[in-house]
Amino acid sequence: MQPLLAIKNLHKSFTMHILQGKKIEALIDVNFTVAPGEIIGLTGKSGSGKSSLMKCIYRTYLSDGGTINYHSNDGVVDLIALNDYEILHLRKTEISYCSQFLSVIPRVTALQVVAQPLLKKGLPADMANEKAMFILKALGLSEALWSGLPVTFSGGEQQRINVARAIIDPPKLLLIDEPTASLDAATKAVVIDMLIGLKSQGTTIVCISHDEYTLQHLVNRCIHLEKGIIVN
């Protein structure tokens, strides 16, 4: 079967002009493939390059060299070579990124934040809200908070809003950074169940995690990074 994602000779460094051009190597010759429907765990110490790798795939970071071939609905494309508009199109339709921390627009309620991806797609508000409520309920977020503003929430509550928003409209490829980091054991299990549910709907997931339980119960395979190099 053709891989969904095939990363070849990926290099990424940062040149810090404000530090007299100091160069930091973040990723060195990274190679791996991801099959459709797989859940890959990215592991490694802080600073080992996990997030950099994810951001290179999402094109938040510009890679120095290599190819990231992605099997899109329109055929195989190199995410490094696509223009900005093609990337924006893929982000809108196929690839989602869920960061470690929630970043939201001020004055928007929790429910609206979660329903946003469906509304953007043109779904009627009542249907989008219904789906959002369903997910928030499943994640155990108390109903009293639905009309609250996420900036005022606790870390774990924000985390659940973040995950809910990421999975309400299942993408083809989900890049997710520490989805269970600030959650208690019970909620952790719910999030893991939901992500496995996405997989059964055809979503491929690349997930960064430090959490043993999450890795054991969620991922099919781990890719371990050390100082920007894959060591398995």
Next chain:
Amino acid sequence: MNHYSENWLLKVEGLTKIYGKSNVRSIENTGPLFDSNICPETGAIIACADINFELFPGEVLGIVGESGSGKSTIVKMLYFDMEHSAGCVSFHKAPYIGKNILNESNQSKRAIRNHLMGMVYQNPRDGLNFKFTSGGNIAEKLIMAGNYHVGTIREKATHLLEKTEVPVLRLDDLPAHFSGGMQQRVQISKAIANHPPLLFLDEVTTGLDVSVQAKVLDLIRELQQELGIAMMVVSHDLSVIRMLTDRTLVMKNGRIVEQGLTDQILQDPQHPYTQLLVSSIL
């Protein structure tokens, strides 16, 4: 993949604005490399030079840079508030396809402004006529866009004020008696009254307090999602850019030094100036 490559709305090529007498070397002797936009030989000021970019329907494009980098100059030339020195701007809307709209007659330029563009200025006094009521200001734009029925105009003005959360009771009040945030929202109502496919926003939240700022930004986002208007957002505030835009141009000394996806510009800036800018976020 070819989702976007052909159907741009606005294409800007070689747009340049020079004040004073320049010579053939004025442009090559200025810019970020020289950290100056003043020609060393003639003293001409190169407000901006060699500006190239495209804007797609429904896209929100940010322009960032320090004061004097040429951000507003670009927008003012595109809205015909300012004469250009050189360059070509194509607008993919009939009957202007294939033409340089900067060279159109004044009459055509007015028609483009009235039917295809909206502008929100930093200072509400630039966008609103303070001698007219808030309703009168919106009516002015509607009349210029070809609406003449008084009842319809009032109805539309009321609807626009509702949409921008300005109390409808104040339809017949002068904007001079409004707060800064309200004036700005009346200005936005006026700018979108003619349903333009393109809206320019020049430092629209500068000088407003944070809660009002959030309200205005919220409104802009909502309008963008609901109406699918393409926008050019000029701001020196990177949080505004992060909240509103998909792509960003970074300007310095009258040139574009970097352009890309907004998250890339903010998280993996390439140009030394952008790195400095991003590392200066509070």
